[in-house]
Amino acid sequence: MAAAIELADRDGVDAISMRKLAQHLGVEAMSLYTHVRNKSDLLSGMTEAVISQIPISIDDADWKTSLRQMALAARSIILRHPWVPTTVEMQAAPGPAMLTYANAVIGILREGGFSVAQAHHALHILGSRVLGFTRDLFDDSGDLDPETAAGLARELGASHPYAVEMALAVTHGGALGRCDDDAEFEFALDFILDGLARLQSS
Amino acid sequence: MAAAIELADRDGVDAISMRKLAQHLGVEAMSLYTHVRNKSDLLSGMTEAVISQIPISIDDADWKTSLRQMALAARSIILRHPWVPTTVEMQAAPGPAMLTYANAVIGILREGGFSVAQAHHALHILGSRVLGFTRDLFDDSGDLDPETAAGLARELGASHPYAVEMALAVTHGGALGRCDDDAEFEFALDFILDGLARLQSS
DNA sequence: GCCTTACCCTTACACCGTAAGCCCTACTCC
DNA sequence: GGAGTAGGGCTTACGGTGTAAGGGTAAGGC
Secondary structure, X not given: OHHHHHHHHHHOHHHOOHHHHHHHOOOOHHXXXXXXXXXXXXXXXXXXXXXXXXXXXXXXXXHHHHHHHHHHHHHHHHHOOOOHHHHHHHOOOOOHHHHHHHHHHHHHHHHOOOOHHHHHHHHHHHHHHHOOXXXXXXXXXXXXXXXHHHHHHHHHOOOOHHHHHHHHHHOOOOOOOOOOHHHHHHHHHHHHHHHHHHHHHO | OHHHHHHHHHHOHHHOOHHHHHHHOOOOHHHHHHOOOOHHHHHHHHHHHHHOOOOOOOOOOOHHHHHHHHHHHHHXXXXXXXXXXXXXXXXXXXXXXXXXXXXXXXXXHHHOOOOHHHHHHHHHHHHHHHOOOOOXXXXXXXXXXXXXXXXXXXXXXXXXXXXXXXXXXXXXXXXXXXXXXXXXXXXHXXXXXXXXXXXXXX
């Protein structure tokens, strides 16, 4: 299992095949089937192993700070295993580790004064983003050099002015500096947490 | 292309292979390569074809209602092609249709008075969820029958009380009725749009 | 000593994406 | 009308995949 995680970290999750993993372990492919039922069983095992590393905050702080630190912890772990979002999405039913994690999140909300219905909504909203299990749809943190940027701007500027404006602003050297993923994540997180606070108090 | 989309709608995107698609068209597998460079080229073509169906709202309504109706339109289309989120995530660079869509969203925000920086944040927040390109992390709309529900509750109740409480509430016959995906989506959408409005006015 | 259990191996099958190369049809241009 | 050409289709083949079936072998319990 650990070997599989290491291999996925290094070569990406697509590179994981029974034969490759077996070779990595100095073993034949079919031998893996004594420890694992399927390939999908293998993947879900890997996923669970990573998720179970996320620390469940148990100090009785504010629900908001608890949730915040949990989300950041989840993200920091997942950043070390970039393939996890992919495998999480492939799973049909949540495994024990995932369940424990979800239970902790719901628990923080309930103890923080949210009703079941509110917590349910909150879970859906936090859903993908805050729990950290999501890739950004638009990866705009790329650092394209000025000349290709200029070329793109000339090409697309007429048809997609707004997109180009933003892309240029985000590009290194643009008005906003380059897009900082961490800062962006925290911004979105606080955005949602503040919204939840308002939802609760209304 | 249309045939591929139809096949994916029916059998799921995993069922799409060059040979299957070719057979579906009464043709040999390799013939497809005259129309398509790769399999991933095929998939991105399918994705683009679907995304380009999303109507870009051009009436000059409120930014909020514009965004709202665009998101709902996107969702309604994607509900008819459940495999799209998967293929969108597989794409490295956004194609023209995706770019047009993003440009429209950014345009609505900018015209609505958002600064570039604000619009950038908003895009990240709207990101996966609102644009509709996301599967729910926890699919709790399943309708499990009472006895298995009771069994689960007994089994997990001790270790995951909060999760069980919510699951029971959401299950058919529970306090909340069954989880209505559409309502949940709209709730999250309005939640975010309201947050954006506040972000703008502050 | 024996038997169970746990691990590993070999072989084989059906399927996948796709590189290389050939063939035929249909259209264009003189 | 005849020639040239390009484009769609076909066949074959290669190296990869997940995994079903079945056989071997060493350690631990009686």
